[in-house]
Amino acid sequence: MSQKIYMPHLSTAQHAKPVRTRKALRAALVDLLGDRGLEQLSIREITTRAGVGYTTFFRHYPAKEALLNDLAGDQVQQLVEMALPVVQSGDLRESMLALCRYVEGRRRLWRILLTGSAAAATRDEFLRVAEEIVRNQTWPEGWLPAEAGMILIVSGIVELVGWWLRQDDPLPVERMAEILDRSVVTPNVAAVLQQPG
Amino acid sequence: MSQKIYMPHLSTAQHAKPVRTRKALRAALVDLLGDRGLEQLSIREITTRAGVGYTTFFRHYPAKEALLNDLAGDQVQQLVEMALPVVQSGDLRESMLALCRYVEGRRRLWRILLTGSAAAATRDEFLRVAEEIVRNQTWPEGWLPAEAGMILIVSGIVELVGWWLRQDDPLPVERMAEILDRSVVTPNVAAVLQQPG
Amino acid sequence: MSQKIYMPHLSTAQHAKPVRTRKALRAALVDLLGDRGLEQLSIREITTRAGVGYTTFFRHYPAKEALLNDLAGDQVQQLVEMALPVVQSGDLRESMLALCRYVEGRRRLWRILLTGSAAAATRDEFLRVAEEIVRNQTWPEGWLPAEAGMILIVSGIVELVGWWLRQDDPLPVERMAEILDRSVVTPNVAAVLQQPG
Amino acid sequence: MSQKIYMPHLSTAQHAKPVRTRKALRAALVDLLGDRGLEQLSIREITTRAGVGYTTFFRHYPAKEALLNDLAGDQVQQLVEMALPVVQSGDLRESMLALCRYVEGRRRLWRILLTGSAAAATRDEFLRVAEEIVRNQTWPEGWLPAEAGMILIVSGIVELVGWWLRQDDPLPVERMAEILDRSVVTPNVAAVLQQPG
DNA sequence: CTCTAATCGAGACGGTACGTCGCGTCTTACG
DNA sequence: CGTAAGACGCGACGTACCGTCTCGATTAGAG
Numbered sequence: 001m002s003q004k005i006y007m008p009h010l011s012t013a014q015h016a017k018p019v020r021t022r023k024a025l026r027a028a029l030v031d032l033l034g035d036r037g038l039e040q041l042s043i044r045e046i047t048t049r050a051g052v053g054y055t056t057f058f059r060h061y062p063a064k065e066a067l068l069n070d071l072a073g074d075q076v077q078q079l080v081e082m083a084l085p086v087v088q089s090g091d092l093r094e095s096m097l098a099l100c101r102y103v104e105g106r107r108r109l110w111r112i113l114l115t116g117s118a119a120a121a122t123r124d125e126f127l128r129v130a131e132e133i134v135r136n137q138t139w140p141e142g143w144l145p146a147e148a149g150m151i152l153i154v155s156g157i158v159e160l161v162g163w164w165l166r167q168d169d170p171l172p173v174e175r176m177a178e179i180l181d182r183s184v185v186t187p188n189v190a191a192v193l194q195q196p197g
Numbered sequence: 198m199s200q201k202i203y204m205p206h207l208s209t210a211q212h213a214k215p216v217r218t219r220k221a222l223r224a225a226l227v228d229l230l231g232d233r234g235l236e237q238l239s240i241r242e243i244t245t246r247a248g249v250g251y252t253t254f255f256r257h258y259p260a261k262e263a264l265l266n267d268l269a270g271d272q273v274q275q276l277v278e279m280a281l282p283v284v285q286s287g288d289l290r291e292s293m294l295a296l297c298r299y300v301e302g303r304r305r306l307w308r309i310l311l312t313g314s315a316a317a318a319t320r321d322e323f324l325r326v327a328e329e330i331v332r333n334q335t336w337p338e339g340w341l342p343a344e345a346g347m348i349l350i351v352s353g354i355v356e357l358v359g360w361w362l363r364q365d366d367p368l369p370v371e372r373m374a375e376i377l378d379r380s381v382v383t384p385n386v387a388a389v390l391q392q393p394g
Numbered sequence: 395m396s397q398k399i400y401m402p403h404l405s406t407a408q409h410a411k412p413v414r415t416r417k418a419l420r421a422a423l424v425d426l427l428g429d430r431g432l433e434q435l436s437i438r439e440i441t442t443r444a445g446v447g448y449t450t451f452f453r454h455y456p457a458k459e460a461l462l463n464d465l466a467g468d469q470v471q472q473l474v475e476m477a478l479p480v481v482q483s484g485d486l487r488e489s490m491l492a493l494c495r496y497v498e499g500r501r502r503l504w505r506i507l508l509t510g511s512a513a514a515a516t517r518d519e520f521l522r523v524a525e526e527i528v529r530n531q532t533w534p535e536g537w538l539p540a541e542a543g544m545i546l547i548v549s550g551i552v553e554l555v556g557w558w559l560r561q562d563d564p565l566p567v568e569r570m571a572e573i574l575d576r577s578v579v580t581p582n583v584a585a586v587l588q589q590p591g
Numbered sequence: 592m593s594q595k596i597y598m599p600h601l602s603t604a605q606h607a608k609p610v611r612t613r614k615a616l617r618a619a620l621v622d623l624l625g626d627r628g629l630e631q632l633s634i635r636e637i638t639t640r641a642g643v644g645y646t647t648f649f650r651h652y653p654a655k656e657a658l659l660n661d662l663a664g665d666q667v668q669q670l671v672e673m674a675l676p677v678v679q680s681g682d683l684r685e686s687m688l689a690l691c692r693y694v695e696g697r698r699r700l701w702r703i704l705l706t707g708s709a710a711a712a713t714r715d716e717f718l719r720v721a722e723e724i725v726r727n728q729t730w731p732e733g734w735l736p737a738e739a740g741m742i743l744i745v746s747g748i749v750e751l752v753g754w755w756l757r758q759d760d761p762l763p764v765e766r767m768a769e770i771l772d773r774s775v776v777t778p779n780v781a782a783v784l785q786q787p788g
Numbered sequence: 789c790t791c792t793a794a795t796c797g798a799g800a801c802g803g804t805a806c807g808t809c810g811c812g813t814c815t816t817a818c819g
Numbered sequence: 820c821g822t823a824a825g826a827c828g829c830g831a832c833g834t835a836c837c838g839t840c841t842c843g844a845t846t847a848g849a850g
């Protein structure tokens with residue numbers, strides 16, 4: 001029962017090629033997701049666009065979905081790493097502003113990540129990260145269960161930012177940050193923390 | 198030359214057979230969605246379960262997605278028709294209570310509709326209906342754009358109710374209705390209507 | 395185990411309708427065989443062309459092939475009934491002339507009957523009729539077995555007449571009759587009858 | 592987008608697999624044609640018998656008919672290559688003897704090739720080859736047109752040999768060769784060459 | 789001249805086969 | 820070590836046509 005296909009290491013940066021290959025695949029996916037959803041894309045198309053052999057794909061990812069997850073996970077990770085310090089400083093409005101600015105700087109990519117079939121993957125990735133953060137602390141028993149609050153915040157951000165990026169004539173970042181802060185983040189954080197009333 | 202697949206009338210209740218067939222297909226889909234997502238299901242499986250010929254499927258729906266949409270549209274329609282009067286009476290808390298009671302009475306079905314790949318279809322269906330309702334009136338210019346408010350309400354309800362239905366030991370309906378009202382519906386309705394401040 | 399489909403009587407000319415229906419179907423088949431072979435034709439096409447309901451087809455024929463056989467059998471029967479007396483008068487050349495004249499008068503129909511997939515049915519029909527005629531008499535033991543002679547005569551006539559009808563600028567009937575007589579009929583008849591030598 | 596079915600090279604004997612696959616398909620077809628006609632066979636059956644994937648069939652042949660043609664063409668080619676030298680030596684009787692012996696050595700295969708739906712393909716293949724041979728020379732103007740003669744010879748051989756192979760108690764090869772020579776080949780060749788009389 | 793049986797049309801369906809698409813595996817051979 | 824490319828098995832798709840059934844017209848000819 002020998003695994004015949006060679007599997008390049010995901011971590012050891014010994015060789016540069018695997019890294020380049022993966023990068024090319026992710027880039028190709030982003031390119032193609034501009035037009036159609038993930039399920040309309042064939043792996044052949046992705047590899048061709050990436051300038052990589054068809055078989056090679058499977059040496060790096062077991063399926064299309066894994067590639068998308070890799071992509072989404074990467075971006076979400078970066079986003080969170082950028083925003084978390086601001087959040088922890090306590091100024092939620094400022095953190096939303098940072099988030100919006102960051103996303104606007106990668107408009108094209110994030111519109112794809114928050115639209116169509118990719119949106120689900122991105123939201124799941126967000127939830128995963130959020131759960132990790134939430135799980136490490138205990139919470140006062142507000143009238144809103146912590147998990148529900150988390151869901152509302154994550155899905156609210158994802159949906160609203162997606163809506164924002166899909167607009168033809170998008171609102172200014174400051175306006176968007178205000179909306180996110182006032183309608184999604186601050187009230188739900190408060191609801192989780194507040195004493196029931 | 199071209200036999201062209203026959204398309205039974207959707208409306209004429211003259212003949213009972215087409216109606217029964219469609220009902221059987223919807224029921225089979227619900228059954229199977231209990232285990233797996235839509236894309237893991239083959240049309241053959243659905244038709245077999247429904248006790249219907251494979252080809253017959255295409256006489257009624259052009260694709261799996263259409264069947265799911267039919268299903269989701271149906272249910273959402275019913276739900277909205279039930280809840281809308283209560284909403285218009287002005288008591289939002291009461292309307293959420295009605296919604297939760299209605300959903301709890303169809304627990305199994307709605308868990309499916311709000312989980313996995315079906316959730317997206319259900320949300321879209323909700324949005325479609327909500328847009329229709331929203332479009333027919335003009336709105337005061339609150340600080341939250343009407344469209345954003347609608348998105349938040351719909352996705353909030355969908356996500357939270359989905360979360361509720363997936364729980365092993367679910368919250369009581371009254372509690373759930375309170376959460377929905379206080380965290381999703383009332384604040385967002387208010388934000389759309391209120392003068393900016 | 396009741397045969398639900400109503401089967402109109404094939405013989406009893408009680409009603410004129412079945413007769414007309416069958417005639418229409420045969421005519422439609424001839425029409426359509428002008429363009430394509432039998433297997434490229436769908437029963438729906440034939441019935442549509444005949445101005446007859448799809449289901450009706452099966453009330454008269456069990457399959458496309460049966461319709462074609464009906465058609466071919468009919469024509470072959472007529473041809474043979476016309477030619478047999480001349481054959482039995484002993485003048486083979488004259489009989490070939492009669493055959494060619496008869497066929498030329500129904501050029502279009504016979505080109506279809508002797509071309510493509512219909513040719514096989516026509517040849518089989520011929521062979522069936524020929525066998526009947528041959529079986530009823532005993533034959534002197536020539537060097538050519540009677541059955542082989544029959545096959546050569548039938549297939550020779552079918553192939554050559556088919557070739558003749560497909561020509562753009564066809565030979566005159568007299569010439570054709572001469573060819574058939576000299577190359578196919580007379581030598582083979584002789585060979586069957588002659589003493590071996 | 593378009594994966595387009597892969598088409599293995601017909602010629603490059605680089606790889607042995609495609610060759611083996613095609614051979615297996617031909618063998619399976621021969622096997623199955625023993626029982627039923629081509630149109631009663633499904634491609635699935637053929638591939639299953641050949642121990643080959645269903646899709647693979649289409650990587651090699653566009654349709655069942657193509658496979659049959661491949662088969663028939665192959666055999667006819669071999670037969671003609673074997674017989675042609677003998678024909679050109681001038682001894683027609685001897686060439687018929689060679690033909691009969693060759694066919695008898697492959698009895699089972701040739702009975703299939705000359706029976707039922709395969710017979711038409713084989714005859715066409717024969718005609719194609721014969722036309723090629725005939726077209727390359729000019730012919731004296733006998734009373735029988737060269738094309739008609741060719742048709743008579745080819746169809747005569749095909750029909751008689753088919754009849755021979757279908758017999759329960761077949762004639763000896765010498766007898767069969769005599770019949771073919773005296774009734775089909777020699778008279779028609781003579782008729783094409785002779786001055787009209 | 790009616791009315792009743794023979795004939796037909798239309799809608800719907802179950803089922804078989806087709807040809808196509810894409811997936812994932814394997815092998816072989818090349819940098 | 821990593822990749823490219825050819826060939827394949829497999830599962831699903833969507834289509835075409837077949838043959839059957841039901842139901843409801845229509846129509847012709849016997850009374």
